[in-house]
Amino acid sequence: MHILSVPRQRLPTCILYGIIGALAVAVLSYLIRRVASSSRTKAPLPPGPPGEFLLGHLRVVPADAVFKKYAEWGREYKTDVLHFETFGTKTIVLNSLKSAVELLDRRGLNYADRPRFVMFEEMGWSPTLTWLRWGPKFQLHRRVLQPPFTKSKIGRYTGMQRKEALICCKGLIEDPANWLVAVRRCSVAIVLKIAYGLDVDGPDSPWISLAEGSAEAIGKAGAPASSIMDHIPATRYLPSWLPFMERLRYAHTWRSAIQKTARLPFQESLNQMKTMSKLDDAYFTHNRVAIFNENAKKGLSNDFDLEDIKGAASTILIAGNDTTAATVTLLVLYLMQNPDVQRKAQQEVDRVVGTDRLPTWDDVPNLHYAKLVLQETYRMNPLSPLGIPHASVADDVYEGMFIPKGAIIYPNVWAMLHDESVYADPFRFWPERYLDKEAGGNGEPLPVGNFGFGRRICVGRSLAENSLLIVLAMILATVDIGWPLGPDGRPTPFEPEWSFRGQAVVMPFDATITSRSTGLLTSIDEELRALENGKVI
Numbered sequence: 344m345h346i347l348s349v350p351r352q353r354l355p356t357c358i359l360y361g362i363i364g365a366l367a368v369a370v371l372s373y374l375i376r377r378v379a380s381s382s383r384t385k386a387p388l389p390p391g392p393p394g395e396f397l398l399g400h401l402r403v404v405p406a407d408a409v410f411k412k413y414a415e416w417g418r419e420y421k422t423d424v425l426h427f428e429t430f431g432t433k434t435i436v437l438n439s440l441k442s443a444v445e446l447l448d449r450r451g452l453n454y455a456d457r458p459r460f461v462m463f464e465e466m467g468w469s470p471t472l473t474w475l476r477w478g479p480k481f482q483l484h485r486r487v488l489q490p491p492f493t494k495s496k497i498g499r500y501t502g503m504q505r506k507e508a509l510i511c512c513k514g515l516i517e518d519p520a521n522w523l524v525a526v527r528r529c530s531v532a533i534v535l536k537i538a539y540g541l542d543v544d545g546p547d548s549p550w551i552s553l554a555e556g557s558a559e560a561i562g563k564a565g566a567p568a569s570s571i572m573d574h575i576p577a578t579r580y581l582p583s584w585l586p587f588m589e590r591l592r593y594a595h596t597w598r599s600a601i602q603k604t605a606r607l608p609f610q611e612s613l614n615q616m617k618t619m620s621k622l623d624d625a626y627f628t629h630n631r632v633a634i635f636n637e638n639a640k641k642g643l644s645n646d647f648d649l650e651d652i653k654g655a656a657s658t659i660l661i662a663g664n665d666t667t668a669a670t671v672t673l674l675v676l677y678l679m680q681n682p683d684v685q686r687k688a689q690q691e692v693d694r695v696v697g698t699d700r701l702p703t704w705d706d707v708p709n710l711h712y713a714k715l716v717l718q719e720t721y722r723m724n725p726l727s728p729l730g731i732p733h734a735s736v737a738d739d740v741y742e743g744m745f746i747p748k749g750a751i752i753y754p755n756v757w758a759m760l761h762d763e764s765v766y767a768d769p770f771r772f773w774p775e776r777y778l779d780k781e782a783g784g785n786g787e788p789l790p791v792g793n794f795g796f797g798r799r800i801c802v803g804r805s806l807a808e809n810s811l812l813i814v815l816a817m818i819l820a821t822v823d824i825g826w827p828l829g830p831d832g833r834p835t836p837f838e839p840e841w842s843f844r845g846q847a848v849v850m851p852f853d854a855t856i857t858s859r860s861t862g863l864l865t866s867i868d869e870e871l872r873a874l875e876n877g878k879v880i
């Protein structure tokens with residue numbers, strides 16, 4: 344319901360007292376923490392813009408494209424580390440790679456915590472690694488989720504990833520007007536299989552809309568840990584129709600979608616397992632449920648119970664689906680906007696693969712330019728421009744600036760990857776920038792930070808990179824991507840729309856996608872049939 348359509352009514356007295364009480368507690372704890380922290384150290388907090396009386400920076404920090412504003416403030420206050428404060432919660436923004444590497448990587452143990460995500464709790468997430476605070480539960484989930492996605496283990500998924508890349512390109516050729524459906528289908532299929540052993544049957548599979556629902560919920564929820572509930576947890580109990588509680592309304596709107604994403608595929612996976620004589624160790628739920636049952640049979644305790652398995656499996660689906668789809672969408676955009684880059688990358692594929700077969704994993708190491716296209720895509724638009732916030736475990740001092748215990752730490756990856764002193768002309772899509780000067784490039788460093796830092800770095804980064812490389816190779820081999828055609832039948836360039844609330848994503852856009860040669864569909868179908876018959880690639 345739109346807030347303007349809420350009938351005007353007097354606040355019940357108990358709610359009024361509740362609000363006043365919550366604010367009073369917040370102000371008091373703010374003052375106590377301020378006195379305590381100033382007596383603890385002589386080092387000053389990092390600089391930042393002035394806050395407002397009592398509210399601090401609550402209204403100073405914008406909700407939209409905040410990472411750009413942080414970069415601007417960094418220049419204005421001539422600092423790579425900024426400080427903000429709202430009701431006693433201190434936020435530190437790291438605008439430079441140097442500060443992020445020093446604090447989040449080198450002093451990683453002190454920054455392995457996460458803030459409490461009260462808004463996400465309201466959204467109904469079950470225990471998922473991404474949001475878990477530092478402690479035994481986090482260590483347990485990380486210990487269980489990291490091993491299946493190491494470089495040495497992800498080889499077992501490559502056959503399936505290539506098959507999904509083929510299906511994706513078949514979809515692009517068969518239904519180019521709905522190219523985004525093929526991209527989304529591919530991304531969901533890869534992580535759904537790995538997490539649960541389940542298949543996506545077609546573009547209308549219910550698993551796609553389920554995964555998309557929670558991806559949308561998180562993508563537009565605002566920067567994590569930045570809502571009023573995250574600053575004053577008691578406000579989560581206020582009525583959601585209050586004008587300033589729009590993030591609580593948002594959380595409640597998406598609650599059931601998020602809970603379904605955790606529950607339904609897990610339940611389906613359990614049902615399927617009951618009908619199978621042998622579970623497949625490659626799929627996360629199969630592997631963990633087998634261990635769970637084995638322990639139970641032997642009378643051993645299970646530290647990773649069914650709720651944990653459910654939460655961890657949904658992390659793979661949610662963290663791995665939208666990020667991959669959004670990156671492929673960006674690849675399509677940048678190839679469309681940069682026809683010279685597209686042509687050069689296609690020529691490389693034609694040279695390495697030839698034109699009489701489709702790319703395989705043996706080709707990927709030789710696609711040097713395509714890899715730079717992917718790196719440049721990472722740099723141009725990091726999907727999580729402020730990462731996922733870490734939190735400091737103990738007080739620290741960095742270059743004479745005080746970083747208090749419990750501060751929320753945002754690495755401003757966007758600012759790092761658009762730093763003009765590192766990347767010349769940072770808004771230009773130019774994959775050659777990473778080549779040596781002798782090779783026609785500018786010798787710039789590959790982007791760092793879009794998969795996070797330190798002990799919370801993305802566990803799925805190598806898996807994601809494999810998915811993206813094989814999909815990119817397959818796209819380059821099979822289709823041409825151009826601007827959509829206008830009413831006069833000519834290619835019509837346009838500026839796409841973006842969403843910068845929470846994640847940075849390009850909104851759906853039209854493109855002209857055409858098969859690079861006749862007979863490609865037949866080749867793809869033949870490959871898919873061969874895969875069905877057990878051909879190993």
Ligand code: HEM
Nearest residue numbers: 472473662663666731793794795796799800801802803807
């Ligand atoms: C292009 C694709 C991807 C991008 C850009 C991406 C990005 C990120 C980022 C920025 C973080 C936060 C790291 C930090 O806090 O420092 C993260 C965490 C995480 N990612 Fe990814 N990710 C991608 C794909 C995946 C995939 C495929 C999986 C599936 C296995 C995955 C699983 C996770 C998990 C479980 C975490 C939480 C780690 C923790 O809190 O300890 N991600 N990712």
